[in-house]
Amino acid sequence: MTRWPKSYPLALLIALLALVPVGVLIGLASDTAELFDAHNLKVLTNTLLLMVFTVFGSVLIGVPLALITAYVQMPWRKLWLVILAAPLAMPSYIGAFTLYAAFGPGGEIANLMGVPTPSVNGLAGATLVMTLYSYPFVMLTTRASLLSLDTSLVNAARTLGMSMSACLWRVVLPRAVTGIAAGSSLVALYTLSDFGTPAIMRLDTFTRVIFVEYNAFGLSQAAMLSLQLLVIVGLVLFLESRVKSNHEKPGRHLSLWPGFWQKLSMLLVVMPITLLAIVLPLLVFGVWLLREGTGGFEFSYAWNSTYASMLAALFAVILAVPVAHAAIAGRAGRWMERVTYLGFGVPGIVMGTALVYIGLQLPFLYQTLALLVIAYILRFLPLAVGSVRSTAEGLDPSLVKAARLLGASPREAFQRITLPLSLRGMVAGAALVFLEAMRELPATLMLGPTGFETLATYLWRVYEAGYFGRAAIPGLLLVLMSALGLALMLSGERRAEFDVTEDRHR
Structure with missing residues (x-):
């Protein structure tokens, strides 16, 4: 009889806990008779249009920028990459705001410069904001694919007379x-899950209407809408999985001069994107800071964000360890x-809906910090699992075997060999969970304890x-914290690029 690895029972329990919110939503939605109505059709249309337009815009911007940052030999190439990826360092709801x-x-541009400008709202405004802050997903994933390609086919095509x-x-x-498909799926999921941008732009999408139903105590209708949104999310994931990957040996990549x-001309293309996505929001925050100073802001809000996010990061990493090792085991x-x-x-709005109901059934959890931290963990546990697993997979198994041969028990080998060597991945995973929890808006609005204000919720208020x-x-504090997450991600991207380069020279 084959014995299960010791990590399996804990990993199975954690996986079952991850299914609880979906089960709760199904139970809640069964109490409503309105499966679909005319208003739902409008909400569905707005949601799908926003997703499609954002994906199209992100591909239109992200793919050319990926080609530029991967192949074009420009001065200060690393700086270009940082600037073009910088919109990821700003939550989209800050950009929308x-x-x-x-x-x-009556906007800030009209007040300061006397120049009339059109309003940014509705479907067009939401599409503009979501595209500006999600195109780096396409750019970075496409760039990673481009850097892994061998230039020999391009050289052959050029020899046969094809233009560049x-x-x-x-x-x-x-x-x-x-890479394009992977980035597009990330953009689609990000667009579907975003609450702040459609709400600020006054566009009725699933996330905004779910929040309205929740505030009107319509939990059953909110659950039904949440399940409909999850169906779209599942469809996006299915379509992305159908894209076949092409595996080829890495070689010397293309260089364009x-x-x-x-x-x-490339600079003129990049400037409007950077000005709208990064420079303008920072200038607006700067004007507000000079005009009103701290304006009633209490730094306890920053501490609340930090404390809740640190708890989520700590427990997420603890739970990620058995899941990651179970994934490696079989x-x-x-x-x-x-x-x-x-x-x-x-x-986050869907997770919040499910956990609000759980809190109502378990009064000792309702409107407590513990329930908010649970929401963060369930939402962002995959970030910790991915980091821990990638590090653990790179460990040399001979080290554990040597420890076992020298008399160490499996537990001792794990504590003294595997765990210390996995520490880098655990720290990276904890940092990613921490930063995402700091930015999370809808779940924090729905589950935060009474009087517990965070940076994100204060911004919303x-x-x-x-x-x-x-x-x-x-806003500036959230941008600063998000910039740390971007630096962490780009450092990993540079390490991956370095590893590819090293493999080519072996």
């Missing part, structure tokens, strides 16, 4: 379709790991009250 306040009659632009379109991009006018463990990834695909100037401090 500042663009909504900057444009239109035709080579990029017909030879290079078809081989990077996996542009002329002066080509460099200038096929059953890999299925358990995939179940835990469900939480990352569940939008001042938006609702119309005191825009008071958003400067929490």
Whole structure:
């Protein structure tokens, strides 16, 4: 009889816990008779249009920028990469807030410069904001695919008389379709899960309407809408899984040397994106900070965000260890790991709806910090699992075997060999969970204890009250914390690029 690895029981328990919110939503939704109505059709249409337009815009911007940052030999290439990936360092609801306040009659641009500008709202405004803050997903995943390609096919095509632009379109991009699809699926999931941008832009999508139903005590209808949103999320994941990956041996990658006018044209393309996504929001926050100062902001809000996020990061890493090692141990463990990834695909507004009901059934949990931390853990556990697993898979198994031969028990070998060597992945996973929890808005609004204000929720309160100037401090602090997450991700991307380069020279 084959014995299960010791990590399996804990991993199975954690996987079952990850399924609880979906089970709760199904039970709640069964209490409502309104499966689908005319208003739902409008909400569905808005949600799908926003997703499709954002994916299209992100591909339109992200793929050319991936080609530029991967192949074009420009001065300060690393700086270009950082600048172009910088929108990831800003939650989209901050971008929506500042663009909504900057444009239109009575906006900051009109007040300061006297220049009339159109309003940014509705489907067009939400699409603009979501595209500006999600195109780096496509850019980074496509860039990773491009850097793994061998230039020999391009050289052969050029020898046969094909132009460089035709080579990029017909030879290079078809081989990077996996990276484009992966980035597009991330954009689609990010768009579907975002609450702040549609709410600020006054666009009725699933996330906004779910929150309205929750505030009107319509938990059953909110659950039904949440399940409909989850069906769309599942469809996106299914379509992404159908894209076949192309495996080829890495080789020397393509290098393009542009002329002066080509460099200038690329700069002119990049400038409007950077100005709208990064410079304008920071300038708006700067104007508000000079005008109103701290404006009633209490630094206890920053401590609340930090404390709740630290608890979530700590417990997420503790739970990630058995799940990651179960995934390495066998096929059953890999299925358990995939179940835990469900939480990352569940939008925060949906997770909040399910856990609000659980809190109502368990009064000792309702409106407590513990319930909020549980929501963070269920949402962002996959980030910790992925980091721990990637580190653990890179460990040399001979070290554990040597410890066992020298008389160490399995527990001693784990504590003295595996755990210390996995520490880097655990720290990286904890950092990612911490930063994502700091940014989480809808789940915090729904589950935060009474009077427990965080940076994200305070920003939302001042938006609702119309005191825009008071958003400067929490907005800048959130941008700073998100920038740390971007630095962590780009450092990993640079290490991966270095590893690819090293393999080519062996």
